[in-house]
Amino acid sequence: MNDETVQPGMEETVLEAIREQAVLDSSLFLLAAGDERDVSLEAFGQDHPDQFLAPALSAKETVLLAAGLALSGRRVLVHSLSPLLVFQAYDAIRSAIAIPSLPVGFLLARAGFTGGEDGTLSQVLEDLAFLRVLPNVSVLVPSDSPSAGQLFREAVRAGGPFFLRLCKTPLPVLQRHDSAACQPGGASILREGDGVTLCACGTMVHEALKASTILSQQGIEAEVIDCYSVKPLPAQAITASVRRTGCCVVAEEHAAAGGLGGAIAELVSQSSPVPVKFVSVQDRFGQSGGAEELLEYYGLSFKEILSAASQAWTMRRR
Amino acid sequence: MRMDQNRILELKKTALEVRKDVVRMIGLSRASNLGFSLSVVDILTVLYFYSLSLNPEDPKWPERDRLILGKSDAAPALYAVLARKGFFDREELWSYRKLGAMLQGTLDARRTPGVEAPGIGPGLALGIANGVAAACRADHSPARVFCFIGDDELREGSIWESVQAASALRLGNLAAIAEVHDREPGDGKGDIRLPKTAAQRFEAFGWKTIVCDGHSAESLAEAFSLCGREKDYPLAVIAKTRWGKGISSLENRNMKAPIAPNRERVENALLELEKEGKRLAEEMEE
Structure with a gap:
């Protein structure tokens, strides 16, 4: 963090x-x-x-x-x-x-x-x-x-x-290297790396950063992109990154279908096909529970990003 | 306020010309909404040629009165009236519904001068009219907002949410013109939408109401003049209309199964309207 x-x-x-x-x-x-x-x-x-x-x-x-x-x-x-x-x-x-x-x-x-x-x-x-x-x-x-x-x-x-x-739970402020303001169609590259591209939005950006630290210890340097603009999608930033890393993980607090993961799969499959893994609530509805507990229960943590990243990395396009 | 007889005849003549254009447009575009358009021609003609304060040269003039059309099937009638009023070239009418046309099958306020709001599903236009009326009031503009609601829309639940919202927001600069087709009472369908029942419902929500003849210029003009009189109360004008008005083969018939007019039907409709035009001209000379 x-x-x-x-x-x-x-x-x-x-x-x-x-x-x-x-x-x-x-x-x-x-x-x-x-x-x-x-x-x-x-x-x-x-x-x-x-x-x-x-x-x-x-x-x-x-x-x-x-x-x-x-x-x-x-x-x-x-x-x-x-x-x-x-x-x-x-x-x-x-x-x-x-x-x-x-x-x-x-x-x-x-x-x-x-x-x-x-x-x-x-x-x-x-x-x-x-x-x-x-x-x-x-x-x-x-x-x-x-x-x-x-x-x-x-x-x-x-x-x-x-x-x-908007997320109700206050989230830590992220360090952005780019001094330009966040805007529709933009993205922030929070960490550079050529091992795996981690795209995330909202709460999951923080989990992706946590995962990137552990991945680094394992010798995989992850590039973490804050894809705050789900639409218009920051196509150039994503494409440029996956061309270098050859694999991608998308994490979002959303169903598997149709969200940021879907958007990135649509983009990458056309511009530079690489394996893309998804971390999401999958094809499920929620249930009662604390917001934090639910994130954990539905598999929305750095741990799932970590294992998805390892899988994507082994399948990466070289 | 009594309307001058000549003015009434003039409005009748304009409405007749509009009807002819509507028949031509629909004949060319093979749309099936002729009957739906014909029933509203007199209402739109009185609005645009008598009641509304407008400037076709400056369609976005901030203080203009607005008409928001909820009944999407009546778009051809609105287009024909706008063209006649000078908002755009009448030639545009002949490419109605064609690819790239100014006059789209769905109303588009960005494409068509004089169109105030986007086309929208049944029962939703009054909600938009509420917003426009609230904005006009906040601007201290004298503008009045009229929203035309088709007969079929009265059964949509969302209409009554909008009706309630308008009275909660005290939109005295708003009038809903609800069209109610002439029906036999007791036909099962007619019971739900009789002029009296419709008026009672608006009244129950705190609206002022008036029932009028949707094909009489005098009756309509008088009803429209009431809009804006009561500062805190929206006005419902319940206009009794006949489906397919002006074409005897359609009038008050076949409301359920509209058919696209073929060349013969279009020719006959135009002949009938021209005959009526001659009769009106004679009346005007007298």
């Missing part, structure tokens, strides 16, 4: 960025989805009454409202505490936001196993697959608070629809 200082959580960082932007840009509009009360959102509403609504509508109605506001010149941000928004409102997301490519950003504040004890229904492990297939849309999965804030700013600046999948 590069740096163990725990910073404000992702959601907090993004809300801070929203507050900054709201002063500079009066067209910014924050929409709180669902009927859960949130102190920091309400505080924003008090400071910017003309740029905030918490209408307590259904997910679909909230998305439609966001589309209407965006059609009238607003840059809308939909904050959702419910992990189910993507599924409940998918039709509206597709037809009212993605097809017309409206400037609406979604802050998914309870992604992956965050639902924890609430059980299967609240643990959304298929969202990347649903969102990634939509043209015009950016799908962003930051791995720490600074990158979450940067991705938010850059995605708002880019203007199209985007989804920012």
Whole structure:
């Protein structure tokens, strides 16, 4: 691990960025989805009454409202505490936001196993697959608070629809060698190496780094890429890396199908076919349990990355 | 407010020309939505040629009134009205639904001047209209937002979520125009969507309502003028219409199984509309 200082959580960082932007840009509009009360959102509403609504509508109605506001010149941000928004409102997301490519950003504040004890229904492990297939849309999965804030700013600046999948548990801040801000379509190479390419997003980036330290002790130098932009995929960074290493492991807090792993397999199979191994929750739904426990139980730790990396390395293309 | 007789005749004549264009468009594109378009022509004509405050030269004028069309089957009628109003060249009508055309099968606000919102599945447009109305209000704009809801959409659950949202948001600058086809009461289907039942439902959600004749310019204009009068209450205009209005072989028939018009049907429809045009011209001379 590069740096163990725990910073404000992702959601907090993004809300801070929203507050900054709201002063500079009066067209910014924050929409709180669902009927859960949130102190920091309400505080924003008090400071910017003309740029905030918490209408307590259904997910679909909230998305439609966001589309209407965006059609009238607003840059809308939909904050959702419910992990189910993507599924409940998918039709509206597709037809009212993605097809017309409206400037609406979604802050998914309870992604992956965050639902924890609430059980299967609240643990959304298929969202990347649903969102990634939509043209015009950016799908962003930051791995720490600074990158979450940067991705938010850059995605708002880019203007199209985007989804920012946030992790509730505060994650350590990563050391990025590249001084440029994280942006849609970008990637951070956190560790260089020519033994195996480890691609990961969100929580799993930290596990990939842990695995890389152990791999190094075993004589395999891993290249760790933070693929925070699941769409658009940082094709060049990934292709350049797998051409050197000849093998790849993808780790994500998501189902096996259709997420970052799927995206990278689609890319690599066309540009430079090498063996790709996946670390994911596989073809399963979740169950009740603490978020940390679940990650362990469903095989989302450095240990699985380690064994996948060893396997990929033995099959590597030379 | 009584409308001038000449103005009524003019609107009738415009609606007739729009109907002819709709028949031609659908004849050329082999679409099957003729009956669905014909029932809304009078409503759209009154909106665009009488009620809405617009500037076709500047389609994005911030203070314009907006129409958001929920009934996607009625897109040809909207296109024909927009062309006649001068939002784009009437020639565009003849490539409706063709590859690369300005006039897409699905409404596209980015491609077509005058189209306010993307085409969307049944029952979803009112939700978008809510957002547009909320934005107009936040801008302190005098703009009013009209959302046209097709007869079939009234059975969609999401419509009633949007209806509830609009009254919760107190969108007094919003009007839903809900079309209800003329039906025999007691036919099983008609019971669900009678003008009175539809109005009662909107009222139960805290809307102001008015029932009007969807083919009478005077009745429609009066209903539309009520939009924006009550600051905190959205308005529902329940417009009684006839499917396929204006073409006797279609009117109020065959709502279930629309068929693509063949050349003969198109010719006969145009002949009938031209005959009606002559009759109107005589009436205007008197």
